[in-house]
Amino acid sequence: xxxxxxxxxxxxxxxxxxxxxxxxxxxxxxxxxxxxxxxxxxxxxxxxxxxxxxxxxxxxxxxxxxxxxxxxxxxxxxxxxxxxxxxxxxxxxxxxxxxxxxxxxxxxxxxxxxxxxxxxxxxxxxxxxxxxxxxxxxxxxxxxxxxxxxxxxxxxxxxxxxxxxxxxxxxxxxxxxxxxxxxxxxxxxxxxxxxxxxxxxxxxxxxxxxxxxxxxxxxxxxxxxxxxxxxxxxxxxxxxxxxxxxxxxxxxxxxxxxxxxxxxxxxxxxxxxxxxxxxxxxxxxxxxxxxxxxxxxxxxxxxxxxxxxxxxxxxxxxxxxxxxxxxxxxxxxxxxxxxxxxxxxxxxxxxxxxxxxxxxxxxxxxxxxxxxxxxxxxxxxxxxxxxxxxxxxxxxxxxxxxxxxxxxxxxxxxxxxxxxxxxxxxxxxxxxxxxxxxxxxxxxxxxxxxxxxxxxxxxxxxxxxxxxxxxxxxxxxxxxxxxxxxxxxxxxxxxxxxxxxxxxxxxxxxxxxxxxxxxxxxxxxxxxxxxxxxxxxxxxxxxxxxxxxxxxxxxxxxxxxxxxxxxxxxxxxxxxxxxxxxxxxxxxxxxxxxxxxxxxxxxxxxxxxxxxxxxxxxxxxxxxxxxxxxxxxxxxxxxxxxxxxxxxxxxx
Numbered sequence: 001x002x003x004x005x006x007x008x009x010x011x012x013x014x015x016x017x018x019x020x021x022x023x024x025x026x027x028x029x030x031x032x033x034x035x036x037x038x039x040x041x042x043x044x045x046x047x048x049x050x051x052x053x054x055x056x057x058x059x060x061x062x063x064x065x066x067x068x069x070x071x072x073x074x075x076x077x078x079x080x081x082x083x084x085x086x087x088x089x090x091x092x093x094x095x096x097x098x099x100x101x102x103x104x105x106x107x108x109x110x111x112x113x114x115x116x117x118x119x120x121x122x123x124x125x126x127x128x129x130x131x132x133x134x135x136x137x138x139x140x141x142x143x144x145x146x147x148x149x150x151x152x153x154x155x156x157x158x159x160x161x162x163x164x165x166x167x168x169x170x171x172x173x174x175x176x177x178x179x180x181x182x183x184x185x186x187x188x189x190x191x192x193x194x195x196x197x198x199x200x201x202x203x204x205x206x207x208x209x210x211x212x213x214x215x216x217x218x219x220x221x222x223x224x225x226x227x228x229x230x231x232x233x234x235x236x237x238x239x240x241x242x243x244x245x246x247x248x249x250x251x252x253x254x255x256x257x258x259x260x261x262x263x264x265x266x267x268x269x270x271x272x273x274x275x276x277x278x279x280x281x282x283x284x285x286x287x288x289x290x291x292x293x294x295x296x297x298x299x300x301x302x303x304x305x306x307x308x309x310x311x312x313x314x315x316x317x318x319x320x321x322x323x324x325x326x327x328x329x330x331x332x333x334x335x336x337x338x339x340x341x342x343x344x345x346x347x348x349x350x351x352x353x354x355x356x357x358x359x360x361x362x363x364x365x366x367x368x369x370x371x372x373x374x375x376x377x378x379x380x381x382x383x384x385x386x387x388x389x390x391x392x393x394x395x396x397x398x399x400x401x402x403x404x405x406x407x408x409x410x411x412x413x414x415x416x417x418x419x420x421x422x423x424x425x426x427x428x429x430x431x432x433x434x435x436x437x438x439x440x441x442x443x444x445x446x447x448x449x450x451x452x453x454x455x456x457x458x459x460x461x462x463x464x465x466x467x468x469x470x471x472x473x474x475x476x477x478x479x480x481x482x483x484x485x486x487x488x489x490x491x492x493x494x495x496x497x498x499x500x501x502x503x504x505x506x507x508x509x510x511x512x513x514x515x516x517x518x519x520x521x522x523x524x525x526x527x528x529x530x531x532x533x534x535x536x537x538x539x540x541x542x543x544x545x546x547x548x549x550x551x552x553x554x555x556x557x558x559x560x561x562x563x564x565x566x567x568x569x570x571x572x573x574x575x576x577x578x579x580x581x582x583x584x585x586x587x588x589x590x591x592x593x594x595x596x597x598x599x600x601x602x603x604x605x606x607x608x609x610x611x612x613x614x615x616x617x618x619x620x621x622x623x624x625x626x627x628x629x630x631x632x633x634x635x636x637x638x639x640x641x642x643x644x645x646x647x648x649x650x651x652x
Contacts, residue, residue: 035058147213150169154220155222185304188303188304189271189274221264228250261331339543342535402516409510417492430516433513440498442474461479494512
């Protein structure tokens, strides 16, 4: 096990042993061949101790001491891979779990050596992702080890490196991983209904641990979002090639994010549908611990992809870099569906609160009949609660309070000044720490009801009752109860005027600490919103933001800004437009009956009829004429060189 410990230490990039092992000469082929001979003999004899030791040796050799440059080395690598695969696929009754784990670690350590090509690695990953749950437990364990390793590597290279393509799998493999994550999430939620009471309590104690597949998806998502949102372009390099490269990279990242976000939202849709079904089933069930299961359902939900992937994705999609028309057009249908699922499920859970209070006070028969109402009937019955937000207190940013304090203990000549402003508050409530003290009563704190020390003075406190310094306090002493300050702003000003005496302990010069709140009671200020309610609000905000982008449409181009006056010109109203097969609007090439009036009044705004883009079929009519002012007509004639036509009277 010393070699095993050495391997674990070498896995850390920050330790000196890693650099030392990396500088060692590669192992020779005949040495690795001897290791394979020992492994084969141990497998024949069933010597588990030697097998475990050789597996640990394989891990170190593959990671640091071997490079398959020659054909002989490649043959030995193939031999090593066959031995490892033989152990991995052995029946469960012939191999212990410890050896199976070491085999997976050995294959993961030598992944690039045993499977040198990208196609070979993809085929291996496809096998463990599709057959891991069915054929052999070793495949599923190998899948977990490989994905965990890739997730850690991707997390360490969060802001981009040359190895990104190696750690980020292709779309097909990501699709398989996402299917596993969706299945795991649905199974976890279903257990809230199917497992026994004791198993449910054990389940609550194990969440929110993430599976290896979920961890890898989290790493891929964080990697893409970090590179799109957090990385800024190099301002020192403003060359055309650099700007073009940055633009292409950003576009590729946005395309990858759109593809991943579409798959994640689709998977979340399936999980939320299952969550709604389980919630409805629990509401209508006769399980004795139904209340505890419904309460624990939210904690279980946080352990699924709804808790690990969706909140981060929703927050990141609100960033200006991702607020694009392409994103909004592609994600809007899924966002609307998710808003419906989350709000309906949150309402189902919320409407159960009064039911459980009735269970304790009403007869069992009536309560059971009440509990078995269908969710739709319950929502119709409780007309006073039309939505999932009704009756909930949305936490304000200042609900937890703002803490203002000096250093502890205060030092000689110490001065402190701070202003707290809570917009919209009618008054502020101050609660002081019971350890507040200063050496003398003139080492005091002064409180002002306003933004500065010129505002109205509210109170002043100083001194201590510990028998040091002045041995007294200013006025009635440091307050034990709440101090009310009218208005939305309070200013604290503290000054240490005396020098510390040699016998004064720290507790007599502790200073002060005060919490400022906008409400008198501090109850229920840190609980926050239920998870599903918070999720529904986040989805609603993102959906509204995307809807605004769709409503505004594409951004105005520079050409459109330049031609704004021309586009508003009523001369263009004489044109008839038709819609081409590809959706492009262009002037009609052949005359057609005009739905427009023959004349257009210059003094009022003109609007087209709704069917103006589709010219009717029939005979030709005169195009509408615009009556231009005489001054404009004179200028047009001067520019064109055409004189006004003269009408001669006819001679009879």
